[in-house]
Amino acid sequence: MIEMFDERIVATGRLPLFGFFVAFMVTFVLTRVNVRLIRADVRWWFRNVKAGDVHIHHVVFGVVLMLMGGVASLAVPDAYVGLDLAAAVVFGMGSALVLDEFALILHLSDVYWTEKGRASVDAVFVAMAVTGLLLLGIRPLGYEGIAPDPGTGLITRVYVASLAVNLVLAVVTLLKGKIWTGLLGLFVPALLIFGAIRVARPGSPWSRWRYDPGSRRYQRAVRRETRLRRPLIRAKIWVQEFIAGRHDLIPPELLQRRTEATERARRRKLARAAARAERRAERRAERGRARRAERRAARRAAARAQREAVERAERNAAARAHREAAARARRRTLSRVRGQTGSRLRTRAASARRARGRAHGDEPPSGEQPPAQAPELSP
Secondary structure, three states, X not given: OHHHXXXXXXXXXXXXXXXXXHHHHHHHHHHXXXXXXXXXXXXXXXXXXXXXXXXXXHHHHHHHHHHHHHHHHHHOOOOOHHHHHHHHHHHHHHHHHHHOOHHHHHHOOOOOOEHHHHHHHHHXXXXXXXXXXXXXXXXXXXXXXXXXXXXXXXXXXXXXXXXXXXXXXXXXHHHOOOHHHHHHHOOOHHHHHHHHHOOOOOOOHHHHHXXXXXXXXXXXXXXXXXXXXXXXXXXHHHHHHHHHOOOOEOOHHHHHHHHHHHHHHHHHHHHHHHHHHHHHHHHHHHHHHHHHHHHHHHHHHHHHHHHHHHHHHHHHHHHHHHHHHHHHHHXXXXXXXXHHHHHHHHHHHHHHHHHHHHHHOOOOOOOOOOOOOOOOOOO
């Protein structure tokens, strides 16, 4: 094992790259363990680094370490392999800290534990894959072993042409949304041909530019995305969550939108409640006005009925008084008529008796005058 290491790593001058690779992986794993323990709020573990109220992300320390390692690697002479290795280790540690918060740099927002935070894990995996291929001796675009042709330069022209073709294929593959195929194709050019020929992913720029939503190529891309890529993406997410933790927090902008939506819903609810209360108040006011109008109408009707009753009673009383007066007048008239009639009858009776007495020779007593004859009343 040591001989193989000396032969493939030390002898080929890849020892600084190996140090970078190991430091990168170890730092990333330790960083993820640290942040997961901080997220779990373990009492005996560290807490977030803060300067007052400012949360200092570990990308800051990563930038500092990358600057130190990069400058040191440039300043150390080639003969000092140990110092060059130390500079590469420092640079690898800083690179791991920076790429672990790649999503924060990309979105300029703290999306570490959100769905967008998976971009950091993807960037770390890409860096590990590229560094691992370089350690295996695979060069991008196959530049190793190519030397200028001192004769006609045909080999150089062929190499430049193939390099240009590979770069074009790599750009096309990346535009089709196949990031891993495009990056790995820089080391294995056959993958670039495969990625450039196949249909693009549905959400890629190539699909937006070249595929109509109802075209057969777009439908075929959707079917392949559902049938082939979705299971691979789920497996990749499972591996990422196993290593780096679950990215299940709500993004800050989505949380802000939800907060604003909740506030708008609360305001709409309050507005609807105020409108309902206003309508209820209006209905109560209308009912109150209607009741008051009914009471006023009832009072007016009662007063009118009372006036009518009083007027009717007065008319009845006047009618009774008139009838009673008429009855009294009739009674007085009748009594007067009866008295006069009785007088006439008595007078007539007396006259008749005197007439009968004279007829029989009877004289009225001395000193007795015959009664005066009452005048006859016209009927």
